[in-house]
Amino acid sequence: MTARPGIGAVRQSASISAAKATLEVLRRSGRGGTAAPGLVALQIDPEVVSRIARRLPDGAVVVAGTNGKTTTSRMIADIVEASGRSVIHNRSGSNLARGVAATFVEHASLSGNPNGQMAVIESDEAALPEILRLVRPRLVVLNNLFRDQLDRYGELDTVGTKWKAALAKLTPSTRLIVDVDDPTLANITSDLAAPRTTFGLSVPEHKLDELPHAADAAFCRKCGADLTYRELYLGHLGDWVCTSCGFARPALDVMGCDVHLDAMSSLTMSVRSMDKETRDVTVQVPGIYNAYNVTAAVAAGFALGIEPAVVQAALEQFRSPFGRAEKVIFDGREISIALVKNPVGFNEVLRTITGGGSELAAPTMIVINDEFADGRDVSWLWDVDFEMLAAGSLPIATAGIRGADMANRLKYAGVDESRLIPLEGSIEQALQTFLDRTRGEPRVSILPTYTAMLAIRAALGDAGAVDRFWEE
Amino acid sequence: MSRQRTLRIGWLYPTKMNIYGDRGNVIVLSQRAAWRGIEPQVVELDIGDPIPDDIDVFFFGGGQDQEQIAVSNDLAGPKGDRLRSAIEDGAAALAVCGGYQLFGHVYRPHDAPPLPGIGAFDIETDAGSERFIGNVVAESQWGELVGFENHSGLTWLGSGVEPMARIVHGRGNNGQDGTEGAKYRNALGCYLHGSILPKNPALADWLIARGLEYRGQDSELESLPDTLEERAHRSAVARARIERRDEPGRSLLARIAAYAPIPRS
Numbered sequence A: 001m002t003a004r005p006g007i008g009a010v011r012q013s014a015s016i017s018a019a020k021a022t023l024e025v026l027r028r029s030g031r032g033g034t035a036a037p038g039l040v041a042l043q044i045d046p047e048v049v050s051r052i053a054r055r056l057p058d059g060a061v062v063v064a065g066t067n068g069k070t071t072t073s074r075m076i077a078d079i080v081e082a083s084g085r086s087v088i089h090n091r092s093g094s095n096l097a098r099g100v101a102a103t104f105v106e107h108a109s110l111s112g113n114p115n116g117q118m119a120v121i122e123s124d125e126a127a128l129p130e131i132l133r134l135v136r137p138r139l140v141v142l143n144n145l146f147r148d149q150l151d152r153y154g155e156l157d158t159v160g161t162k163w164k165a166a167l168a169k170l171t172p173s174t175r176l177i178v179d180v181d182d183p184t185l186a187n188i189t190s191d192l193a194a195p196r197t198t199f200g201l202s203v204p205e206h207k208l209d210e211l212p213h214a215a216d217a218a219f220c221r222k223c224g225a226d227l228t229y230r231e232l233y234l235g236h237l238g239d240w241v242c243t244s245c246g247f248a249r250p251a252l253d254v255m256g257c258d259v260h261l262d263a264m265s266s267l268t269m270s271v272r273s274m275d276k277e278t279r280d281v282t283v284q285v286p287g288i289y290n291a292y293n294v295t296a297a298v299a300a301g302f303a304l305g306i307e308p309a310v311v312q313a314a315l316e317q318f319r320s321p322f323g324r325a326e327k328v329i330f331d332g333r334e335i336s337i338a339l340v341k342n343p344v345g346f347n348e349v350l351r352t353i354t355g356g357g358s359e360l361a362a363p364t365m366i367v368i369n370d371e372f373a374d375g376r377d378v379s380w381l382w383d384v385d386f387e388m389l390a391a392g393s394l395p396i397a398t399a400g401i402r403g404a405d406m407a408n409r410l411k412y413a414g415v416d417e418s419r420l421i422p423l424e425g426s427i428e429q430a431l432q433t434f435l436d437r438t439r440g441e442p443r444v445s446i447l448p449t450y451t452a453m454l455a456i457r458a459a460l461g462d463a464g465a466v467d468r469f470w471e472e
Numbered sequence B: 001m002s003r004q005r006t007l008r009i010g011w012l013y014p015t016k017m018n019i020y021g022d023r024g025n026v027i028v029l030s031q032r033a034a035w036r037g038i039e040p041q042v043v044e045l046d047i048g049d050p051i052p053d054d055i056d057v058f059f060f061g062g063g064q065d066q067e068q069i070a071v072s073n074d075l076a077g078p079k080g081d082r083l084r085s086a087i088e089d090g091a092a093a094l095a096v097c098g099g100y101q102l103f104g105h106v107y108r109p110h111d112a113p114p115l116p117g118i119g120a121f122d123i124e125t126d127a128g129s130e131r132f133i134g135n136v137v138a139e140s141q142w143g144e145l146v147g148f149e150n151h152s153g154l155t156w157l158g159s160g161v162e163p164m165a166r167i168v169h170g171r172g173n174n175g176q177d178g179t180e181g182a183k184y185r186n187a188l189g190c191y192l193h194g195s196i197l198p199k200n201p202a203l204a205d206w207l208i209a210r211g212l213e214y215r216g217q218d219s220e221l222e223s224l225p226d227t228l229e230e231r232a233h234r235s236a237v238a239r240a241r242i243e244r245r246d247e248p249g250r251s252l253l254a255r256i257a258a259y260a261p262i263p264r265s
Helices: A007-028 A035-042 A050-051 A069-082 A098-108 A126-136 A154-169 A182-186 A288-303 A308-316 A343-352 A378-383 A402-412 A426-437 A450-462 B025-035 B065-075 B078-089 B100-102 B201-214 B226-239 B254-258
Strands: A060-062 A087-089 A118-123 A140-142 A175-179 A196-202 A226-234 A237-242 A253-262 A267-272 A276-281 A326-330 A333-337 A364-367 A396-399 A420-422 A445-447 B006-012 B039-045 B055-060 B092-098 B107-108 B124-139 B143-157 B162-169 B179-184 B187-190
Touching: A007 A035, A007 A050, A007 A098, A035 A098, A050 A098, A050 A126, A050 B179, A060 A069, A060 A126, A060 A288, A060 B226, A069 A087, A069 A118, A069 A140, A069 A288, A069 A308, A087 A098, A098 A118, A098 A126, A126 A154, A126 B078, A140 A288, A154 A182, A175 A182, A175 A288, A175 B107, A182 A396, A196 A237, A226 A288, A253 A288, A267 A288, A276 A288, A276 A308, A276 B039, A288 A308, A288 A343, A333 A450, A343 A445, A364 A402, A364 A426, A364 A450, A364 B143, A378 A402, A378 B025, A396 A402, A402 A420, A402 B025, A402 B226, A420 A426, A420 B226, A426 A445, A426 A450, A445 A450, B006 B201, B025 B039, B025 B055, B025 B201, B055 B078, B055 B100, B055 B201, B065 B078, B065 B100, B092 B100, B092 B143, B100 B143, B100 B179, B100 B187, B124 B179, B143 B162, B143 B179, B162 B187
Parallel strands: A060 A118, A060 A140, A087 A118, A140 A175, A175 A196, A196 A253, A333 A445, A364 A396, A364 A445, A396 A420, B006 B039, B006 B055, B055 B092, B092 B187, B107 B124
Antiparallel strands: A226 A237, A253 A267, A267 A276, A326 A333, B124 B143, B124 B162, B162 B179, B179 B187
């Protein structure tokens, strides 16, 4: 029997061309399409991602975790690029299977050849099992698992259990880079066929005194007893040990240490492994949470065999992904934008903008939407320690679809009502009003949820302040 | 001068059963008491802690499966008996989600042994196969209630309790009989997160008043300015009325339209 062109190849090129056409239509109609072309591609050829991924000469890295996955995957992409390789990366934070598919088809020829040597893929928590199956990465970076958008993911245990099952299917050709300061991650990666590199922090100078309200997983995943922390750094991350069975944080293969924080702008730290080190690297990202992202990125760079000097240079030139923690100049004023999406991340942002919990340094607008990508349940606002904002006198505006919930939360956190500016209407109008009402202040902060951030970016972009993100 | 009033709030399992921001309910009970000159005292009742005699109002939130098992074990025996008799005597209580289920007779999972509750409420819960997720609007003796449900347990009311509310929008106890939550004496249980009390202040004040009465204190509550609470309530109700865009069974085109980014103006 003669070989016919495989039905797979036909499907693949149909899938890729349809997706590319969708992308073009969306671009021309002024909508920055990120996920829709992927949805089309997957509908026609569900295996299109794996067909393209297996032709990547240097394989793929997948990054997952509740907080920091966008920043970390960007850092890794920059490090890989600095090592002289071309990178395919889902840069717009489009991290569900359809977003990953959109990225792959956009960066592949119609015959399915990728136009990059390596892929660095950020994965949504719920999508990780599917993305691992499709991409079959050489490296998987797991940052952390926090309480986040329970309406989408179900409970934290459920996500952990699904990850464990998916990770168990990996072969020894995939290496895991795991933040073992997170007890859940340490537990679910402790006994797998895939080899594991552990990382974490050792920063006694930044330890917290007590477990914050938003902390999860403060009990042992092995025996159910409570965990205690020799040192706690953020949420439930730190140097932990079980009070009953003795299960404890594993030894760190890669350790972040000597962290110096410079308020809202940067940090300097060292990262060490057994035989490599990046010493006193300064990165333009704020907060202890970013020390974890830097450590993860360095660990990935080391695992890919990239020289410490190259890793260091890439990190020193790194700039924050859109909305994660960025500053824009508008009308002669500096606007800081920090994405907020779950209690632990929000607490860290509050810790940063209040200078460690004393009082706000600039008037602030909090913008809460409840679209699917934000999390439709706003209950999580009650797990954030807004009581940190009660001191001080600067105004706080609230906006977004659920801005009213936010204003109410601040009232109950003890913020004087005379400081609250509850804004209704569109985010564009709210932004305008907020900037008008705080005229004369050289600096303001905006803390939006994900879709609110897209709207803020668009409004500022229209006014000439920042580039539109899909043009990156 | 009337004597200084205090409100003793017993927060059941604050570290284990607090997964959906239900801490907001404790914050609201405390603040609405404090704003009226009533001293709030929050007593955290964790695993192994006895139930004190002088609690006015209990709060019991939701937890994950593993925690719920540990809590069920802790409540088996005298501790659960104490809690049940306090409710029988008229203590005020609010239980949400997992806590609500454990106020009942039993929770029956799919593939694990039944989890006994304290039996304060004449209700039973079965594991369901569908997860009810979304904003809920319900009618009740406290007026319109609004919250967010996220549960797969199906709760069935016996003759010994009355429903706390009737569903206007959403799924409620079991998606079938139109009821939401349960009420027995001064104790309430429901599936409403949000948190529920911040957006439904009349419900919060009812719990405070019943708690004050329970230990013989003056239950008269002056009214508070609730402008922000009412706005939060209205915006949540408006959300509930909008069609859910991630409902299954929609066409590919509709899904593409729903997930494409927001137009730029």
